[in-house]
Amino acid sequence: MSTSILSSADEATISKVCETYSLKPTQFHALHSRSAAAKATAYCPYSRFRVGCSILTENDQHIDGANVENAAYPVGTCAERVAFGKAVTEGHRKFKAVAVATDISPPASPCGMCRQFIREFCELQTPIFMFDKDGNFVVMRLEQLLPLSFGPEALPPPGSLPARG
């Protein structure tokens, strides 16, 4: 047995993973193909590091995104935040799974800022798939990628705040 957390993309592994994360194999395949395809839409002339993201909404829609860089380097945005920004502004608030695809192996995982951004909108149990160029993947729940996290439930409900703080 391999000690690597990188899973191969064979159907037996995929079916076991789908059972664990309550996904259908068709949803898994769509998460992979859409996140991989989204890499082609990246604007990354500075790093030349393409990242694609696909999010599966609670009603089985996919929202995709890719990284968008900027000549003022820190202004650039990751694929995950582009995809979640699109999803949220299109009215989606609940998500079943997130996929991120890169061309490196082992695959890249979401940066710290994206983990927190995802934390705002996803349950801690939400699976985050990280694919390499060949479709091999690492999968972790959000709570594994961002332990002891800070989220919206820690704050008082907006309506309970005094008019001025």
Ligand SMILES: O=c1ccn([C@H]2C[C@H](O)[C@@H](CO)O2)c(=O)[nH]1
């Ligand atoms: O999970 C990640 C990691 C990096 N990037 C982007 C940011 C930048 O454009 C490029 C290199 O860091 O990759 C993402 O989009 N998502």
Ligand SMILES: [Zn+2]
């Ligand atoms: Zn990021």
